[in-house]
Amino acid sequence: MTETAPSSRPALWWARPASGAWTCAPAPTEVRAFHASLPEYAPTPLTELPSLADDLGVGRVFVKDESSRLGLPAFKALGASWAVHRALAERAAHGAETGPVTLVAATDGNHGRAVARSARLLGRRAHVFVPQGVHPTAAAAIAAENAEVTRIAGTYDEAVRRAAEAASAPGAILIQDTAWPGYERIPGWIVEGYSTLCAEIDEQLAAAGAGMPDLVAVPVGVGSLAQAVVTHYRAHPSGPATALLSVEPRTADCVLQSLVLGEPVSVTTGETTMAGLNCGTPSGIAWPLLRDGLDAAIAVDDADSARAAGDLAALGVSSGPCGAAPLAGVRAALSGDGADERRTALGLGPASTVVLLSTEGSAANPHGAPG
Numbered sequence: 215m216t217e218t219a220p221s222s223r224p225a226l227w228w229a230r231p232a233s234g235a236w237t238c239a240p241a242p243t244e245v246r247a248f249h250a251s252l253p254e255y256a257p258t259p260l261t262e263l264p265s266l267a268d269d270l271g272v273g274r275v276f277v278k279d280e281s282s283r284l285g286l287p288a289f290k291a292l293g294a295s296w297a298v299h300r301a302l303a304e305r306a307a308h309g310a311e312t313g314p315v316t317l318v319a320a321t322d323g324n325h326g327r328a329v330a331r332s333a334r335l336l337g338r339r340a341h342v343f344v345p346q347g348v349h350p351t352a353a354a355a356i357a358a359e360n361a362e363v364t365r366i367a368g369t370y371d372e373a374v375r376r377a378a379e380a381a382s383a384p385g386a387i388l389i390q391d392t393a394w395p396g397y398e399r400i401p402g403w404i405v406e407g408y409s410t411l412c413a414e415i416d417e418q419l420a421a422a423g424a425g426m427p428d429l430v431a432v433p434v435g436v437g438s439l440a441q442a443v444v445t446h447y448r449a450h451p452s453g454p455a456t457a458l459l460s461v462e463p464r465t466a467d468c469v470l471q472s473l474v475l476g477e478p479v480s481v482t483t484g485e486t487t488m489a490g491l492n493c494g495t496p497s498g499i500a501w502p503l504l505r506d507g508l509d510a511a512i513a514v515d516d517a518d519s520a521r522a523a524g525d526l527a528a529l530g531v532s533s534g535p536c537g538a539a540p541l542a543g544v545r546a547a548l549s550g551d552g553a554d555e556r557r558t559a560l561g562l563g564p565a566s567t568v569v570l571l572s573t574e575g576s577a578a579n580p581h582g583a584p585g
């Protein structure tokens with residue numbers, strides 16, 4: 215895979231009309247039942263924010279508020295819990311149940327904490343690799359789940375490599391939320407786990423009399439959550455297609471750059487308060503779905519996401535920098551030079567319904583806490 219440095223990167227916006235016509239296979243239905251069986255499970259709120267709809271010039275805006283999911287301040291436990299469940303069940307089915315198991319992961323914060331929590335609840339060990347730029351409080355929260363934490367002086371991509379090496383030890387299982395050739399099944403289960411979030415949105419929109427959304431904006435790191443969102447909306451086409459917008463930090467826009475080039479590329483990442491999105495390489499299994507199923511992609515600055523987090527806080531929604539990125543991205547798309555063309559590319563009109571995925575609360579990432 216080629217690597218692009220920030221100074222040579224083109225375009226902060228990419229759009230391709232008519233991706234909504236493309237379809238794919240749905241996530242398995244048993245995921246929702248598995249989550250519902252967990253003691254801490256409850257659907258997270260889908261909060262309507264009419265003042266944001268006025269600001270954005272659309273009909274209705276809803277925010278999926280993942281500030282408290284399965285006892286943690288981000289959505290990630292949906293993927294980790296299902297993947298750990300599947301991986302341990304498979305190990306038991308192969309008669310490998312003897313001896314201690316260590317669940318290994320690399321993380322920008324939230325995924326590692328979710329893996330560590332699953333391990334603790336199941337009486338297993340966890341070893342989590344944390345790259346530079348993750349706030350000490352976020353690393354301490356992982357250690358507080360009884361996980362061994364190894365901080366490395368490199369990027370997220372390097373932390374993933376270190377975790378993969380560590381997982382070659384006997385009894386170790388890599389629970390990573392990104393895929394590469396030869397390591398695809400477990401990241402695939404993580405993506406399946408995220409399907410519960412989309413299923414809840416369908417029910418909540420229906421209860422609010424809103425039907426299917428016209429636009430869903432997704433914060434993107436390696437693109438696994440976006441893969442789940444594409445899978446959901448492209449597997450069940452009903453009526454006009456929902457437009458799907460990915461939002462990344464300017465300093466870690468690997469999916470946007472890959473879409474612009476038409477092939478997956480790694481980018482050299484820099485610093486961003488959007489720690490969970492600070493990833494340089496798209497997940498190998500996400501890429502084909504993102505390429506074929508996303509309608510548009512945009513990159514935003516830390517200041518944009520900080521402002522969005524502050525505005526959401528003022529409206530009663532706790533949102534960390536990654537969680538607020540979708541609002542920042544939709545705002546950036548619908549304002550400034552070229553806003554009319556971008557609005558048209560997203561198919562938005564004054565009656566449209568927009569869903570923003572606020573994937574973490576402000577407690578998940580102290581870096582960017584408003585105020």
Ligand SMILES: Cc1ncc(COP(=O)(O)O)c(C=O)c1O
Binds near residue numbers: 391434439490491536
């Ligand atoms: C809060 C938050 N939002 C969004 C994402 C992006 O998810 P993905 O890496 O699957 O694109 C992450 C990833 O860690 C995250 O922590």
